[in-house]
Amino acid sequence: xxxxxxxxxxxxxxxxxxxxxxxxxxxxxxxxxxxxxxxxxxxxxxxxxxxxxxxxxxxxxxxxxxxxxxxxxxxxxxxxxxxxxxxxxxxxxxxxxxxxxxxxxxxxxxxxxxxxxxxxxxxxxxxxxxxxxxxxxxxxxxxxxxxxxxxxxxxxxxxxxxxxxxxxxxxxxxxxxxxxxxxxxxxxxxxxxxxxxxxxxxxxxxxxxxxxxx
Amino acid sequence: xxxxxxxxxxxxxxxxxxxxxxxxxxxxxxxxxxxxxxxxxxxxxxxxxxxxxxxxxxxxxxxxxxxxxxxxxxxxxxxxxxxxxxxxxxxxxxxxxxxxxxxxxxxxxxxxxxxxxxxxxxxxxxxxxxxxxxxxxxxxxxxxxxxxxxxxxxxxxxxxxxxxxxxxxxxxxxxxxxxxxxxxxxxxxxxxxxxxxxxxxxxxxxxxxxxxxx
Numbered sequence: 001x002x003x004x005x006x007x008x009x010x011x012x013x014x015x016x017x018x019x020x021x022x023x024x025x026x027x028x029x030x031x032x033x034x035x036x037x038x039x040x041x042x043x044x045x046x047x048x049x050x051x052x053x054x055x056x057x058x059x060x061x062x063x064x065x066x067x068x069x070x071x072x073x074x075x076x077x078x079x080x081x082x083x084x085x086x087x088x089x090x091x092x093x094x095x096x097x098x099x100x101x102x103x104x105x106x107x108x109x110x111x112x113x114x115x116x117x118x119x120x121x122x123x124x125x126x127x128x129x130x131x132x133x134x135x136x137x138x139x140x141x142x143x144x145x146x147x148x149x150x151x152x153x154x155x156x157x158x159x160x161x162x163x164x165x166x167x168x169x170x171x172x173x174x175x176x177x178x179x180x181x182x183x184x185x186x187x188x189x190x191x192x193x194x195x196x197x198x199x200x201x202x203x204x205x206x207x208x209x210x211x212x213x214x
Numbered sequence: 215x216x217x218x219x220x221x222x223x224x225x226x227x228x229x230x231x232x233x234x235x236x237x238x239x240x241x242x243x244x245x246x247x248x249x250x251x252x253x254x255x256x257x258x259x260x261x262x263x264x265x266x267x268x269x270x271x272x273x274x275x276x277x278x279x280x281x282x283x284x285x286x287x288x289x290x291x292x293x294x295x296x297x298x299x300x301x302x303x304x305x306x307x308x309x310x311x312x313x314x315x316x317x318x319x320x321x322x323x324x325x326x327x328x329x330x331x332x333x334x335x336x337x338x339x340x341x342x343x344x345x346x347x348x349x350x351x352x353x354x355x356x357x358x359x360x361x362x363x364x365x366x367x368x369x370x371x372x373x374x375x376x377x378x379x380x381x382x383x384x385x386x387x388x389x390x391x392x393x394x395x396x397x398x399x400x401x402x403x404x405x406x407x408x409x410x411x412x413x414x415x416x417x418x419x420x421x422x423x424x425x426x427x428x
Contacts, residue, residue, distance in 0.1 A: 106325040106326060107325060110324060110325065110405075110408075111320040111321060111324065111408065112320060146427050146428070148427050149427075150427045178413070178416060178417075179416060180412050180413070180415075180416045181412065181415060181416055185412045185415075185416075187408055187412075188408045188409035188410075188411070188412035188413070189409060191324075191405045191406075191408040191409060192405075192406060192409045193405075194324075194325065194401055194402045194405040195402035195403060195405060195406045196402075197402070198394050198395065198399045198401075198402035199392070199394070199402070199426060201394075201395060201399075202392060202393060202394045202395055202399075203392075203426075203428060205428070207428060208426050208427060208428035209426075209427050209428075210424040210425065210426060210427070211424065211425045211427050212413060212417075212422050212423075212424055213360050213362050213363075213364045213422060213423050213424070213425050214360070214417060214419070214421060214422035214423075
């Protein structure tokens with residue numbers, strides 16, 4: 001598939017590298033492509049098949065768009081990519097974390113709204129699926145590294161879009177994809193972050209995931 | 215041990231029955247003991263070893279006190295039991311759920327405070343441990359029913375109190391007790407509830423638990 005990954009941070013690079021390795025046609029979207037090519041030279045040298053473009057051009061070129069930007073910037077980034085999002089599967093991987101008051105961060109929306117819903121409202125023609133925001137980048141893309149089954153989630157209003165995303169998750173190696181329901185269930189996975197952050201503190205590593213045992 | 219279980223709801227009854235079965239000296243605390251003996255006649259008939267008293271008398275008689283009341287009532291109940299809480303291990307099992315706006319409920323405190331912290335502040339001489347608020351009553355007390363390892367958490371400022379609670383959890387059959395840190399980490403487990411509630415909806419049963427795979 002032709003997939004745009006918006007964001008060149010740790011999450012964006014992990015997703016782009018893995019999708020490229022799996023044979024997808026990957027283009028990374030960023031604010032300033034030339035600056036990114038210089039700054040992330042070693043990444044693009046290691047992944048010559050991965051393209052680089054503006055947020056708008058990357059989204060326009062893709063069938064599936066992944067939002068891997070910082071949660072605080074996501075709405076502005078997606079607004080810049082607006083023309084490329086209509087009808088597309090838009091996977092929101094970001095979390096609405098507020099780091100301004102120190103660590104651990106709090107959430108800017110919770111309980112009565114979510115970043116996933118904000119994105120769906122801002123882009124009613126996009127088919128938003130919240131997913132992969134519940135674990136660290138390395139395990140998003142290589143869950144098998146844990147050596148045991150663990151769970152990931154999809155939330156969204158479009159059943160077919162959730163099927164597309166679930167297929168990509170299985171390509172990554174995820175063995176337990178739980179469909180939570182419509183996009184409002186993104187509140188659940190975003191509000192998992194406060195426990196995830198404290199587990200990181202207690203365990204001394206972000207290399208863990210939850211498995212829903214039932 | 216002499217253990218008071220405050221609350222006669224599903225959680226209180228499950229905890230009292232299990233602790234009684236394990237050989238502890240259990241007394242249930244409630245607002246009106248005579249009314250409870252009539253209302254919950256079959257429970258007390260099935261567990262003749264379990265005592266029944268007012269909140270205050272139950273707490274006074276115990277070494278360890280479990281708050282198994284509705285989260286919306288917990289602060290008032292513990293205030294009524296105040297004289298019995300000084301120096302005691304006080305296990306807070308409740309969640310600060312607000313059901314007034316419909317289902318799924320929201321949380322009355324989150325991110326910058328928690329019910330566990332509110333209770334610790336209201337009872338500075340009690341040794342508050344937040345635990346068991348992350349799963350359904352039947353699995354709190356019989357985690358082995360899942361047939362696989364799953365995780366529970368302890369949060370509190372008193373290391374020795376957390377050891378006492380961890381010991382009780384192991385008696386119940388819990389094999390993975392994670393110490394998250396001080397009582398502020400109760401924010402993490404309380405904020406797990408929104409995902410737990412949506413998983414209940416998606417799975418059609420509350421008979422699940424999370425396992426932290428690492």
